[in-house]
Amino acid sequence: MQANLKLKGLLVITLLPALLLYSFFVIIPIFWSSYYGFFEWSGLGEATYIGFQNYMEVIQSSVFWRSFKNNMIIVAASVFGQVPIALALALMLRKRNWFQKVVRSAVFLPMVISTVVVGLIWGYIYDPELGVINAVLRAVGLESWTKSWLSDPSVNMYAVAVPIIWNYIGPYLIIFIAAIQNIPSEMEEAAMIDGASGWKKLIYIILPNMWTTIKVAVVLCISGSLKAFDQVFVMTGGGPAESTEILATYMYNNTFLVYRYGYGSAVSTMIIILSLILIGISQLLMRRKNG
Amino acid sequence: MKKALLGLVIVLMLTGCIPNADSETTNEETSGKTTISIWHNFAGDDLRARKVRDMIASFEEKNPNIEVDEQAIPVDGYRQRISTVAAADELPDVFLTYAGSFTDEFYHGDLIQPITPLFNEHSDWKNAFLDGALEPYNYDGELYSAPVAMSATSFLYYNKDMFEEHHLSVPKTWNEWMEVIEAFNQQGITPIALGNKAPWVAQSTTFGAIADRVTGTEWFLNAVEQDEASFTDPIFLDALNRFKQLVDKGAYADGANSMDNTQAEQYFAQGKAAMMINGAWSLSSLGASQSEEVLNNIGVTVVPTIEDGKGSGNTITGGPGGGFLLSSKTEGKAKDAALDLIYKLSNAEAQKQIAESNSMVMYDVEIDKKNVNPLFYEAFNLIREVEFAPVYDLYLTSEAGEAVNNGLQEIMLGGDPEKVAETIQKAQASNE
Amino acid sequence: MKKRWFHLIKVTFLSIFSLMMIYPLYWLITSSFKSNEEFFAEPYAFPTSISWGNFTRAWEVADLGTAMINSVIVTVSATALTVFLGALTAYVLSRFTFRLKAFLMVFFLLGMLIPIHSTLVPLFTMMNQVGLLDTYWALILPYTAFELPIAIFLTVAYMSSIPKDLEEAAVIDGTGYWGIFFRIMLPLSVPALSTVAILSFLRYWNEFVFALVFINDNSLKTLPLSLSIFSDGFSTDYALTMAAMTIAVIPTIIMYLLFQEQIMKGMVAGSVKG
Numbered sequence: 002m003q004a005n006l007k008l009k010g011l012l013v014i015t016l017l018p019a020l021l022l023y024s025f026f027v028i029i030p031i032f033w034s035s036y037y038g039f040f041e042w043s044g045l046g047e048a049t050y051i052g053f054q055n056y057m058e059v060i061q062s063s064v065f066w067r068s069f070k071n072n073m074i075i076v077a078a079s080v081f082g083q084v085p086i087a088l089a090l091a092l093m094l095r096k097r098n099w100f101q102k103v104v105r106s107a108v109f110l111p112m113v114i115s116t117v118v119v120g121l122i123w124g125y126i127y128d129p130e131l132g133v134i135n136a137v138l139r140a141v142g143l144e145s146w147t148k149s150w151l152s153d154p155s156v157n158m159y160a161v162a163v164p165i166i167w168n169y170i171g172p173y174l175i176i177f178i179a180a181i182q183n184i185p186s187e188m189e190e191a192a193m194i195d196g197a198s199g200w201k202k203l204i205y206i207i208l209p210n211m212w213t214t215i216k217v218a219v220v221l222c223i224s225g226s227l228k229a230f231d232q233v234f235v236m237t238g239g240g241p242a243e244s245t246e247i248l249a250t251y252m253y254n255n256t257f258l259v260y261r262y263g264y265g266s267a268v269s270t271m272i273i274i275l276s277l278i279l280i281g282i283s284q285l286l287m288r289r290k291n292g
Numbered sequence: 293m294k295k296a297l298l299g300l301v302i303v304l305m306l307t308g309c310i311p312n313a314d315s316e317t318t319n320e321e322t323s324g325k326t327t328i329s330i331w332h333n334f335a336g337d338d339l340r341a342r343k344v345r346d347m348i349a350s351f352e353e354k355n356p357n358i359e360v361d362e363q364a365i366p367v368d369g370y371r372q373r374i375s376t377v378a379a380a381d382e383l384p385d386v387f388l389t390y391a392g393s394f395t396d397e398f399y400h401g402d403l404i405q406p407i408t409p410l411f412n413e414h415s416d417w418k419n420a421f422l423d424g425a426l427e428p429y430n431y432d433g434e435l436y437s438a439p440v441a442m443s444a445t446s447f448l449y450y451n452k453d454m455f456e457e458h459h460l461s462v463p464k465t466w467n468e469w470m471e472v473i474e475a476f477n478q479q480g481i482t483p484i485a486l487g488n489k490a491p492w493v494a495q496s497t498t499f500g501a502i503a504d505r506v507t508g509t510e511w512f513l514n515a516v517e518q519d520e521a522s523f524t525d526p527i528f529l530d531a532l533n534r535f536k537q538l539v540d541k542g543a544y545a546d547g548a549n550s551m552d553n554t555q556a557e558q559y560f561a562q563g564k565a566a567m568m569i570n571g572a573w574s575l576s577s578l579g580a581s582q583s584e585e586v587l588n589n590i591g592v593t594v595v596p597t598i599e600d601g602k603g604s605g606n607t608i609t610g611g612p613g614g615g616f617l618l619s620s621k622t623e624g625k626a627k628d629a630a631l632d633l634i635y636k637l638s639n640a641e642a643q644k645q646i647a648e649s650n651s652m653v654m655y656d657v658e659i660d661k662k663n664v665n666p667l668f669y670e671a672f673n674l675i676r677e678v679e680f681a682p683v684y685d686l687y688l689t690s691e692a693g694e695a696v697n698n699g700l701q702e703i704m705l706g707g708d709p710e711k712v713a714e715t716i717q718k719a720q721a722s723n724e
Numbered sequence: 725m726k727k728r729w730f731h732l733i734k735v736t737f738l739s740i741f742s743l744m745m746i747y748p749l750y751w752l753i754t755s756s757f758k759s760n761e762e763f764f765a766e767p768y769a770f771p772t773s774i775s776w777g778n779f780t781r782a783w784e785v786a787d788l789g790t791a792m793i794n795s796v797i798v799t800v801s802a803t804a805l806t807v808f809l810g811a812l813t814a815y816v817l818s819r820f821t822f823r824l825k826a827f828l829m830v831f832f833l834l835g836m837l838i839p840i841h842s843t844l845v846p847l848f849t850m851m852n853q854v855g856l857l858d859t860y861w862a863l864i865l866p867y868t869a870f871e872l873p874i875a876i877f878l879t880v881a882y883m884s885s886i887p888k889d890l891e892e893a894a895v896i897d898g899t900g901y902w903g904i905f906f907r908i909m910l911p912l913s914v915p916a917l918s919t920v921a922i923l924s925f926l927r928y929w930n931e932f933v934f935a936l937v938f939i940n941d942n943s944l945k946t947l948p949l950s951l952s953i954f955s956d957g958f959s960t961d962y963a964l965t966m967a968a969m970t971i972a973v974i975p976t977i978i979m980y981l982l983f984q985e986q987i988m989k990g991m992v993a994g995s996v997k998g
Contacts, residue, residue, distance in 0.1 A: 011901050012822060019813040019872055020828075026847065026869035027835045033846035043397055090741075093734055100735070106984060107742035110749060112922075113976040115930035115948060118969050122748040129547035130559075131767050149547030154705055167745070172923055176878075179915050183885060217881055221874070224836040231932075240491050241549035241701035249839045257372045259690045260397070262379065262845060269842025276837035335953050337785045337961060362942075366949070367956040369936045376937050380849050554960045558764040573958035581760045 031273065038267035043260045055267035064243050065268065068251040069275065071158050075247065076226040076279075078162035079169075084218050087170050091177035092203070105178075109171035116168065120235025123164040127151050127236075151237055154244040161245050164232050169225065173218050180214035181207065216287050223283055227276045248272045326625045327359040329384035330633065331374065332616075335364035338576060339649035344440075344637065347645065351636045358629045378403060385622040385630045389437060390614045391428035392686035393693075398617060399431050405620045406434035410631050417639055424680065425612045425654035438638040441613030442652035444675055445571040445683050446501035450591050454481070454566045462593060466534075469596045470541060476566045477542050484538075485565035486548040487556030488704070491697035495684055498538075498569045499700055500609040501595040503531035504681035508602035516687045516720070523717035527602070532699075532709035534598070539704050549701055561586055569595060572610075572671065576650040579665035587667045594678055607681040612654050647672075692720035752973070756966035763962050778967035785964070786950035787942075788971055795947040796975075798860055799928040802867040806924045807917050809868065810875030815909050817876065818883040819891070829880070835873035841933060848937055862938040863946070867928050875920045882916035883909060922983055929976055947972045 038055050042048035059065050090108060094101045111119065126133050127150035135147040150160040188206055208215075230249040233239065239246035239254060246254075252272065256265030330348065334341035345364065352360045363384070365373050371394070377383055383403055389395045398404045411418040411426075418426075421438070429437040450462055458479060463469035473483040488494045504512065507527050514521035515528070522528075538544070545551070545565070553570070554577065560568040561582050568574070578587065597605025616634045618627070636642065643655035648663040652675065661669050685693035699712035755763055756778055757771035782788065817829055847866060848857075856862045886909070894904050910917075932948040939945055951968050954961040 008820070008901075012816060012820065015812050015816045016828070019809045019832075019876075022809070022865060022869045023832065023835060023872050025850075026866045027838060027843070027873075028831075030843035030846035030850065031838060033850075034842055037845070043401075047401075090738075093738065100738075104738045104742045106981070107745040109980065109984070110745055110977075112926055113980050114749060114752070114973055115932075115951075115969070117930070117932065117948070117951065118752060118973065119748070122751060124550070125751075125767060126748075127550070128555075129550075130545070130564075133768070149550060152547050152549035152705075170745075172919070175919055179882075179919070213881065217877070221836075221877075227837065228839045230839065230841065237550065238490065240489070240698070242491075242698050242705055242707065244705070249841060252839065253841055254694070256841075256845075257375065259694050260375065261691070266842070266845075269839060272839055272842065273837060277834075280837065333956070336956050337781070337954060337964060338956065341956075363940055364942070366952040368952045369949075373936060376845065376848050379845055380852050382852060552960065553958060554962065555764070557959065558760075562765065571958065573956075577959035 031270075034266045035270040036266075037263055038270050040263040041261075042263040048263065051263070055264045056271070058264065059267050059271050064246060065248075065251060065271070067243070068246045068248045071245060072227055072229075072247045074158050075162050075165060075229055076223055078159070078166055079222040079226045080219055082162075082166040083170055083173055083222055084215065086166075087173035087177055087218070088215070090170070090174050091181055092207070094174075094178065095181060105174070108174050111168045112171040116231035117235050119164055119168050120232045123167075123232070124151065124236050127160055151245075152241050154242070157237065157245050161233055161236055164236070165226070165229055168232065173221075176214060176218060177211070180211045184210045219283060219287065220280060223279055224276065227272070227279070248275075325357055325359050326629045327361055328386065328622070328626050328630050328633065329361040329363070330386040330616075331363045331365060331384045332388040333365055333367045333370040334388075335366045338580060340576065340646055340651045343645050343649050347637055347642060348633075351633055355629070355632070358632075360633065383619045383621070385619050385626060386616050386633055387619070388614050389617045390686075391439065391443070391612045392683075393688070393690055395429065395436070395617070399436065403620055404436055404617045405622075406431075406436050407438070407618055407631060407634060408435045410635055411435055411438075414635070414639070420640060420656045422654045422656060428612050428686075429615060437615035437617050438634070439612035439615040439654045440638045440642065440646060441615075442572065442610060442654045442675075443613040443683060443686075444608050444610035444652050444671075444680075445496045446498065446569055446595055446609045447572065447574070447671060447674075448593050448595050449560065449568045449570060449574065450593070451560070451563060451566050452589050452591050454563065462591065463596045465596050466598045470537070472566075473538075473541050473543050482545045482559075482565040483541075483567060484543045485556045485560035485568040486544045487551040487553040487559075488549050488701065489552045491549075491701050492685060492693075493553055493556075494535075494700045494704070495693075495696050496609070497571055498595075499531075499535050499696070500684045501569070501607070501681065502534050502538075502598070503528070503684070504607055504609065505595070505598040505601040505603040505605060506531040506534060508604075509681055511602065512682055512684075513687070518721055523720060524713050529709055529713055532703065532713060535700060536703050536709055544704070549704060557581075561590075572652045575652075575665070575668045575671055579650045579668060584666070587665055590667055592667060592671045592674060594674070603681070604679060606677075607679045608675065609681045609683045611680050611683065611686070613652075688720060691722065692716055695719040749973070752966060753970050756963070756970040758963060758966075760961065760963045763966070778963050779971065782954075782964045782967040783971065786953045786968055787945075788947070788950055788968065790943060791945055791947045791950045792971075792975070794860075794944055795929060798863045798867070798946055799925055801860070802864045802871075802928050803921055803925045805864065805868045806871045806875050807921050810872060810879050810920055811910060811913060811917055812905070813872070814876050814879035814883055814913075815905050818880045819909075832873050832876050835870065836877065838870075840870055844933065844937055851938065857938055858941050858944065860944065863928075863931075863934060866934055866938075867924075867931065871924045871927065875924065878920055879913060879916050882913055886912050918983060922980065925979060926976060929972075 037048075039050060039052060040048040041051045041055075090104075094105055114122075125131065129135055129147070129149035132150070134150065138144065138146050148156055151157050184207060188210070228249060229247060230253070233245060233247055234250055234253070237245040239250040243251075248268070249272070252265050252268040255261050255268060332344065334344040341364075345362075348360060348362055352358065361384075370388075371390075374383070374387060378398065378401070381403075389398065395404075422442075425439055426435055429435055429439070454476075455462060458475060460472050460475055461468075463472045476483040486494060486498070507530075511521050511525075511527060515523055515525070545559075548556075551559070556568065557570065557574055557578060558581075559565055561578060575592075578590070594606060594608055616637060618630055618634065622630050640655070640657065643653045644657045644659070647653045647655075647657050647659050650664050650668045652672070659669075659672065664672070684696055688696065695712075695716045695718075699707070699716060702712055703709055751768070754771055755767070757774055758766075758778075762772065813832070817825060851857050851862055856865070890908055890912075891904055894908060899907070930948055931946075932952075935946045935949050939949075951965065951972060954964045954968065
């Protein structure tokens with residue numbers, strides 16, 4: 002009984018600081034924000050209660066759903082780009098010689114650059130006149146492939162997704178390297194004795210042991226891509242003509258460019274709801290695969 | 293267990309909402325010194341920003357009883373910062389505003405008070421403002437600010453050598469303009485440099501001027517009020533189609549929508565494009581970044597007239613620019629100090645200082661040719677011979693302004709002007 | 725023979741890949757030595773002359789010295805707080821069973837989905853009422869709060885993989901819960917915690933929007949705010965912007981190079997234990 006009380010005290014003391022901090026700065030503002038969603042409010046002066054009008058408008062807005070689609074492109078690019086690339090790199094980078102160390106450092110390097118700088122640099126890389134990409138295409142005789150990558154709506158969303166992938170391969174690589182190193186070495190040795198090597202080892206030993214980590218990475222990917230903002234904001238601001246608008250820029254533009262705080266708040270509430278649904282779906286899918 | 297959590301949340305909300313002891317009203321301090329706060333966006337390294345900061349510093353020096361709490365906020369985040377503090381009712385005593393809907397919001401929110409006494413006290417000063425300069429800040433007969441800038445957004449800049457080399461003359465009419473564009477295109481030269489990544493650029497620099505020439509100013513002002521004019525009217529569609537014609541003629545480079553304004557200026561200055569339609573801000577940025585030789589090779593004029601249009605041809609879109617506002621909460625000694633500061637930053641001397649840092653002002657002032665760059669001097673004289681036409685986004689609601697901006701980008705991507713017109717009309721009508 | 729070819733392809737691939745990762749940073753640094761004219765005329769060439777003019781000018785105008793100190797204070801405190809609270813919470817969530825556990829786990833994970841920008845206005849109002857604005861806390865606390873979910877998530881995943889025998893032995897020796905936390909769990913979780921530390925350090929160092937809205941006082945401004953000072957909406961001084969960005973990025977690179985060894989060591993420790 003006493004031990005039980007002591008344990009309860011410990012739980013309260015250890016959990017309370019994080020819980021308080023998190024509730025106050027993250028959770029409560031969400032409720033405020035969804036509450037603001039019921040008002041027509043320019044941010045200045047009086048707010049008028051308008052019921053579900055903002056929420057209805059969000060659901061009916063074609064730009065909102067285009068933003069959602071664009072977000073899905075980024076999610077897909079991250080899940081099927083970042084995760085496999087990081088995984089492949091992690092498998093290739095298992096030695097600790099200087100070459101591999103340099104490669105590891107290089108892969109992580111983009112993380113240290115602020116997202117604003119990343120957006121700016123890639124804006125230059127994509128520039129139709131001065132950009133590296135078009136310069137290379139011209140040099141190898143593929144003149145007809147040159148494009149204005151960020152303003153041509155048929156390609157610009159994919160162009161925007163690349164820097165986001167590029168930016169965040171590093172952390173996934175580290176997570177994967179850590180996971181591979183944590184695979185008990187007896188298991189690998191046993192596999193070697195059984196004559197399993199190369200692909201077989203990968204499929205039967207390494208991947209199954211990393212499944213939890215991969216799942217973690219996928220969830221991080223999804224939530225990270227849904228929150229993506231800075232790079233898109235710097236590279237295109239959601240334009241031209243809202244063709245690269247994603248959920249976060251749509252919300253931001255409505256709140257701080259058009260001064261519809263109420264509508265912007267309704268959009269952010271919808272973003273949270275959509276994210277929850279997506280994560281739920283991804284969890285279900287992966288559980289099935291696992292079982 | 294959910295109840296327990298809910299309880300916690302409620303407690304937090306309550307403690308979060310109980311107003312703390314008034315930390316806000318620190319305007320007047322007991323020490324006898326008056327503190328006033330001022331926020332502005334003259335944060336950068338350009339000549340004008342430095343001059344304005346110097347003026348504030350010298351004000352503080354000359355008034356030992358007044359302490360000025362100055363915040364220079366980068367332009368990028370300025371509107372957002374001011375909006376956020378306004379939403380929380382925490383505006384500084386004095387702050388820079390932009391003419392038009394931004395100021396309207398403060399007025400309608402009762403967040404500012406008039407500075408009319410200042411104008412009554414200094415009538416010479418009041419009379420020296422150019423025609424219409426104080427109009428945007430006049431609400432029900434009371435004046436709320438004095439502009440310290442002129443926004444002139446649609447100069448046509450051209451490269452003298454390039455026109456000469458190809459035996460072309462600077463276009464005066466729409467048809468001449470189309471011919472010139474075609475001629476440059478045949479030479480493989482981009483006719484007009486445009487950096488429309490921030491989508492207000494095409495609207496503010498180019499479309500406003502074209503539309504004014506087509507529809508005339510009166511129609512536009514009526515359409516803003518939704519008074520027997522609508523953005524779906526054929527006349528406005530004609531204006532949009534003129535812009536589409538520019539696009540279809542290949543006036544702009546391929547990536548114009550992903551280039552920023554500075555890149556476009558450089559593109560033009562390096563002789564990669566023959567013309568550029570841009571605002572007075574280019575006078576200062578080109579002046580700061582280009583050599584005398586390059587500047588002498590640049591000419592400046594107005595956008596060509598449209599012969600069968602309703603508007604007068606000799607106009608530049610623009611008008612009074614930003615000025616300083618006084619918060620409605622500032623009272624007593626702090627108010628006196630704030631009024632003094634506003635005067636100091638917008639009086640005749642201040643206007644001259646600003647003009648001589650290669651920035652246009654709405655004030656009758658003589659400038660010394662030696663103190664400014666040649667391009668600025670040419671434009672400064674040009675502006676006195678033309679009339680002003682309204683800048684679209686200063687009159688439209690912010691929502692409709694965005695609709696125009698995005699619509700022009702859509703047209704550049706091959707969109708349908710008719711649909712664009714509908715969207716603009718819907719946005720403007722929703723706020724009436 | 726086949727193996728050798730494979731090795732060669734692998735090395736080539738990795739080299740090209742690394743160059744792609746490094747190039748933009750190289751471009752940033754070389755650009756910061758150029759004048760505006762040179763920057764636009766020769767965006768990819770090596771600078772014609774090495775002059776430090778851009779750096780000294782940017783440092784002065786944007787008052788980068790003060791900004792640097794503020795960024796260090798905010799980033800280091802918030803990172804320390806994040807690592808400590810994250811580890812403590814993860815310890816409890818991964819090692820004890822109690823009724824609210826599953827609920828709390830989900831509750832914390834929800835935070836990973838919340839776009840930071842959607843809370844700006846309410847957060848501003850709330851912090852204003854409790855008098856937090858314009859203090860270092862106005863950044864340290866929300867930064868930590870927003871990073872906690874990922875910190876907890878990563879650390880719980882890692883701690884769950886640590887075998888329980890060590891703890892059981894310690895309990896038999898009479899070590900208390902705190903003793904287990906500080907002497908066993910914390911040292912064993914160094915790999916996960918260094919990942920958390922690096923991720924949060926970088927995020928805090930580069931964060932712009934909260935810093936913009938919650939800090940008014942010039943003397944408290946952090947670095948990212950000082951980077952946008954050279955852009956006024958109409959024009960951007962690219963040379964000074966690049967120089968300021970280079971100055972801002974150097975501490976993070978140094979931090980990373982120092983910390984990186986730490987992570988690698990931690991990983992080895994982790995795998996030896998496994």
